Amino acid sequence: MIGGHFIGLDVGGTKVAAATLIEGELSPSATEPTDVSGEEALVSQLAATIERQRRPDTNAIGIGVPSVIEFATGRVRHSVNLPLEDVPLRSLLTERIGLPVYVENDASCAALAEAYDDGELVCPDLVMFTIGTGVGGGLVLGGRLYRGATGAASELGHTLIGLSLEHGDAPEPAPFPQPGSLEALASGRALDRLAAQAAAGHPESALGRRLNAGETINGLVVVDLAHEGDELACGLLRILGERLGVGIANAINTFDPAEVVIGGGVSRAGNLLLEPAERAARRHIVPGGGTTTMIRLARHGVQAGVLGAGLLAAHEYAAERDSVPGPP
Secondary structure (H helix, E strand, O other): OOOOEEEEEEEOOOEEEEEEEEOOEEOOOEEEEOOOOOHHHHHHHHHHHHHHHOOOOEEEEEEEEOEEEEOOOOEEEEEOOOOOOOEOHHHHHHHHHOOOEEEEEHHHHHHHHHHEEOOEEOOOOEEEEEEOOOEEEEEEEOOEEOOOOOOOOOOHHHOEOOOOOOOOOOOOOOOOOOOOEHHHHHOHHHHHHHHHHHHHHOOOOHHHHHHHOOOOOOHHHHHHHHHOOOHHHHHHHHHHHHHHHHHHHHHHHHHOOOEEEEEOHHHHHOHHHHHHHHHHHHHHOOOOOOOOOEEEEOOOHHHHHHHHHHHHHHHHHHHHHHHOOOOO
């Protein structure tokens, strides 16, 4: 049992979710749109969100952000969808809040949540994909988060799944997310683009009729229509799932995990995303590899990120407390 009161924040490109972890139990999360107008605006928003969740007995705060993190200092080394490039987020918030703050990659937080169940480690070797605004990745290897030498080990969304080398030389690098990357091809934004193209190309479809009626056409609409059985929407999720499956195959070929978990907002498509992703992945796994790997949806659903952030705070707070020598 994880004792204490901890706050978890899951910060995405479009929304911030916050919840409390009290004696190991996660509260319902509160969400609000992310203020991406600038660094100061976003840091102030996070501080205000923490204060709304704070109690006198709050022990620590964990924050997951879709960025490359220098964990020891909590500095954001690189961020694509948030105005946090080279921002010392941990120290800024610690100074404002006056409590321990721990900052981690958001998908790593989600991976931590999925490796645990009821406070107990249940899967020591796990790869996590979070499909939201972008594509995040998290690695739990040997029961611990794996961050790599610089904190960028879990950037699975930037693995290249569709890069053409047929003309010989590798193309010149482009701004991230690079063309051909998993994030460029299988993220929520990629689904938005697929939806807009399908709506324009099929004016008689449900997507086309909504577009002609002036509605915003995006991935959320696709998922809703697919759950209603719309054939075109289901086809778009199949495309997205198969692209994701290539990335999953790469992860299985590299890490041979016990589980690959799919989370993030787009995962609410459920089996409409999972099934094509698993089919494509199984086609591209090295023969003899991944024979025991389970590919599944996140058991904690879209709560995985905020739960993992709370768990991060609890684990790091306990580790620091236990490392402090007692009085002589």
